[in-house]
Amino acid sequence: MKKIFILISLFVFSLIQADITVDYNSSMAPEIITTTEIDSIEYFNVFELNKAFKAAISDDLLDQRLNINIYGEQLIFLIDSSYLQYRSDYYNMTHEIIQQDGKYYLPARFLTVILPRIFDNRMSWKAGKLVATAPMDNSIKRIVLDPGHGGKDPGAIGYSRKHLEKEVVLELALKLKKKLEQQLDVIVLLSRDKDEFVSLQQRTKMANENNADLFISIHCNAHRNSKVNGIEVYYLSTAKTDEARAVEAMENQVVYEYEGGKEAVKKYDNLAFILADMAQNEHLEESYDLGANLQSSLVHNTEAYDRGVKQANFYVLRGAFMPSVLIECGFLSNKEEEKKLITNSYQAKLIDSIFKGIKDFKMKYDQMQ
Ligand SMILES: [Zn+2]
Structure with a gap:
């Protein structure tokens, strides 16, 4: 019963x-x-x-x-x-x-x-x-995070000479991937997940081949003058100011130094003509929007000096057929900023800010689709 x-x-x-x-x-x-x-x-x-x-x-x-x-x-x-x-x-x-x-x-x-x-x-x-009717899905689902440098290319070297850009940005990217996947229902791919050398061209190629919807390159800055500090976000275009050109030259140097000298540079310059024009024009506005979201969220959260959203001609952003930006999370060449950049608490602030910038952009972007 x-x-x-x-x-x-x-x-x-x-x-x-x-x-x-x-x-x-x-x-x-x-x-x-x-x-x-x-x-x-x-x-x-x-x-x-x-x-x-x-x-x-x-x-x-x-x-x-x-x-x-x-x-x-x-x-x-x-x-x-x-x-x-x-x-x-x-x-x-x-x-x-x-x-x-x-x-x-x-x-x-x-x-x-x-x-x-x-x-x-x-x-x-x-x-x-x-x-x-089956829905069209143009929302942001795949994000490529690109921790700069790696392997034989250390990137910027800290004021203390102890910390390298390639280590700091990899830590940031790994933590950010985890947060994005847990809280934003997106797939995050990394251009590198360990200390290895990846050419700049391979990085965007990987993003294109995986149909990524956003490409976010993560870097730390350096300057001859150790007093210089703050956060800036770049999107692709020909560099506008001397300062932006200097950062551009530094980040692009990897091609000359580690990817085969003048020949390699020529290859990237040709690529600029063929691909970058198409890629950047199509997504210029979106890249700027994403950059602006990231920059405001970063300076608001970290209270770092606001160096603004800037345009520069980075090789790594060329040929990416999606909105793409490059974040300079702070100056390793500055004594104070280097100290902060290696702590868990400051890294958490950076991660939260980048997360929020991406989330706000995604909300806006997905609704326009
Ligand atoms: Zn860098």
């Missing part, structure tokens, strides 16, 4: 826990949206929409809003309300959005009734399933 009771309750339970299947009218495999019961109402975690429709989701706590972008259309939800706005229309989900453990839950009715109504040309509710 007890057994039967358990079986019946399992059966009833499975009826209540009615997950929602999304079928695509293409070769894409169906997605299952898991639902949970909250106060006897069926809800689902809003991030399921990202899985099923590549939706970009962001919350605006100041305005108490949740923004969801599906098929390039913006839906605005009011937190703790059952209403959502699409263009000039309002829709009532009957039950309000719920916030629980830092996650947002929408009533299942949004999927079964509201969404097919809004996108009546793209989806419909048929035989207990949502049948939908």
Whole structure:
């Protein structure tokens, strides 16, 4: 008797826990949206929409809003309300959005009734399933982090002569990769994950071949004058100021020194004509935006001197067919900055700032898609 009771309750339970299947009218495999019961109402975690429709989701706590972008259309939800706005229309989900453990839950009715109504040309509710057009996914999913130098190329050498740029930037990149993958749902590839020499061309080639959406080169600076300090972020273009040219010359020197002298430099200069024009023009604005996000987040968080967002003609950024920037995280040639750059606490500040810069850029970028 007890057994039967358990079986019946399992059966009833499975009826209540009615997950929602999304079928695509293409070769894409169906997605299952898991639902949970909250106060006897069926809800689902809003991030399921990202899985099923590549939706970009962001919350605006100041305005108490949740923004969801599906098929390039913006839906605005009011937190703790059952209403959502699409263009000039309002829709009532009957039950309000719920916030629980830092996650947002929408009533299942949004999927079964509201969404097919809004996108009546793209989806419909048929035989207990949502049948939908497969979403286009142009969101940022793959990021290449490029720790500068490595192997026979030490990069900048610290004021104390003890610390090398190639070591500091590798540590930063490894930590940043972990944070990005854990908290931003992206795949992060490293141009090098150990102390090895990788040519500048190989670095962008790897990013292109892996269809990376962002390329972020991480460096530490050096200057003849040990008083010089601060953070700057570069994006690609012909160098504009003498200062920028000096940094450019220093970072590009690797080609002359370690990749085969004048011949190698010639090869990169040719590459500049063929590829860089196309690559940089297409993504100039985005690269600048990404650079600006990173720079403001970095100086705000670290309180380092703000050297600004600059343009320079780095070989390593040439030929990358995606928004790309080069971060100079501080001057190893400056006594104080070198001391900070090797501590876990300052590195954590740098990581948090770069993470935030990427996250803000991704939110903005994904919503425009
Ligand atoms: Zn460097």
